[in-house]
Every structure is written in C-alpha cells, then in structure tokens.
Amino acid sequence: MDILENFSLQKFNTFHINAYAKHFFSFNSLDQLHEILEPERPDMRPILVLGGGSNLLFTGNLNGLVLKNGIKGMQVLSEDDNYVYVKAGAGENWHQFVLYCIENNMAGVENLSLIPGNVGAGPMQNIGAYGVELKEVFFELEAFHLNDKKMVKFSQADCAFGYRESVFKTRFKNQFVIATVTFKLFKKPRLNTSYGAIEQELQRMNIAEPSIKTLSQAVINIRRSKLPDPDEIGNAGSFFKNPEVPAVKFHELQEDFPGIIGHDLPNSLVKLAAGWMIEQCGWKGYRKGDAGCHAKQALVLVNYGNASGEEIYDLSEEILQSVQKKFGIMLEREVNIF
Secondary structure, three states, X not given: OXXXXXXXXXXXXXXXXXXXXXXXXXXXXXXXXXXXHOOOOHHHOEEEEEOOOOOEEOOOOEEEEEEEEOOOOEEEEEEOOOEEEEEEEOXXXXXXXXXXXXXXXXXXXXXXXOOOOEOOHHHHHOOEXXXXXXXXXXXXXXXXXXXXXXXXXXXXXXXXXXXXXXXXXXXXXXXXXXXXXXEEEEOOOOOOOOOOOHHHHHHHOOOOOOOHHHHHHHHHHHHHHHOOOOOOOEEEEEOXXXXXXXXXXXXXXXXXXXXXXXXXXXXXEEEEOHHHHHHHOOXXXXXXXXXXXXXXXXXXXXXXXXXXXHHHHHHHHHHHHHHHHHHOOOOOEOOXXX
C-alpha cells in the first residue's frame, strides 16, 4: 500500500487550493479499500473521500486520511422494451459517462452534459441542470460502510433525494464510500428542451429536430459560454443553491423588486434565481486579490490564481450577508466546505 504523507491536494480540487492531507491513499478497487482500512487506526480514520474534487472548498489542511476513489468501469446490465440499466464505477468522469450513454443511444442524461466531477458524486449531490435531476434516471447504488466494513445497496427511496441533497449529505454523511451507480435510461428519448436557453441554442445550431446528441451539444455550448473552465480558472461551478420560498413570499418580493426571477414549483413554492439576487447586490465581476465572483455568472466564485480557501469562503460570507440584507433571503452554499 502506498500511503502518501503531507500530500498536496491542489491537483485534486477544481478550485486549485493548495491544501495538504496528512495521509492520502488512492484506491481502484474495493479490495484496496478494505486493505487500507484494516486494521483500524485512529490516525488513519477517513475524513474525506475524494471524487473529482469539483464541489468542495478547502479552507485549511486536512489532519487525517483522504481517500481518492478511482473505481472505474461502465457496463450495460440489462434492458427491456423501454429501459436500459447501466452500471458505472464511482471513479468514472461524469461527462465521459454521459458521452458513453449518448454514443450508445441511451437517453436521460444529455441535459447533464459537461457537469464537472465523477459519477459517485452524482447521487450524493443529486446533480441537476437544465430541467433535469439525476434522481430521474437513478436506479440504485452500492456503497461501502466505513464502520461496518460491508457493502450496502441503496434504492432511490433510500437515497432521500432533494434539491442538491441526498442521505449521504445528511443522515449518512461521511459514513459511506459510493462504489458503483446504476442508472435506468430510456430507449426512446424524452427530450427536455424548454429550460433556459436550450431552444435558442438549438435554433442557432440550425437544429429543427434535436437528438440526444445535438441536445447534449447545445447544453455544452451554453455551459462553455457562461461558465469558466476549471482547468483555466479555479471554481466549483454554482457556489450557492437557488432558494425555494412560499409563493406568498415571492409575491411580496415582487412588489419591492419587480424584476425578480422565480420558477414555480409544486406545493405552492417558487425557486428564486440566486445569481440574479447576487448580481443585484453588485457582486457580479467583483474581484479582491485572486478571489472573485465570475463576470458572466454571479453564482460562480472563482480563484484567479493564488487565492486561499479562506479568502473565497470570506467572499461567500459577504455575499450571503448582502443578499440577506437586501432581500431578506439567506442563501445556502452548495459547495462543501472543509
């Protein structure tokens, strides 16, 4: 076993924060995971399981064991008249998995193209974009319990999916390592083109009858036009969640802020556009040192080079407070803080 000491995590997080792990171990199989966890030692207790490092912010060094999940593999398990069941290793790159599905005419994940990170983070975060959430194509997953040292299967109901939430961020936080995820994909596409600028982009592409491949390309084009590439500018995508408020509250806000953006949800709720509120508070394009708020998308905080995690966190706190003061809405961070 090659356990690395005082290991830099700069290349393993999309903010490119140079935090250090006291112990670091990369595993590619469950056998390797078993081996590193036996026998149990207090100084080797896992404190973080890393996937693609695309949804976290390090504000300091990590005094414990960081595990890098590298379990790979993609395979079709079974199919029926309507669905194809596909299993992927948690260490697979998410976008590469999406491309694999598209090339094999398996529909359902095309709207989730170009989301950074790995497959294992998908259900943990219930990733979503352009009108689609992962829970809509999720079938089951297998996860390793760190204390009991055994595999457990989770159904969709077991995962308790919510908006950018799952049981792995709440009740079972830091208790499991997701090993594989099985998806239930459509043989006959159910294209969702109504969200955001997808229809406009398809028109620009001269696509009258989109396929899952052209819809995926439209999403890719939109994301690239609005969001910074983490390889070029450190970021973790949307830093804040879009808050949900009662419809009554939304109508009250409309009286004071006629331009406020909201999308109707079930149960008389309205999802507000956090980016719009942040922009109204003057943060879009703001920069202090190397920490900033992206010029094209106010939801995205960025590291222009050498910002520390503390500097980015402090900026996020200033943004939270200003939005709360102006709108009476307390935003919630989507990014996990360590």
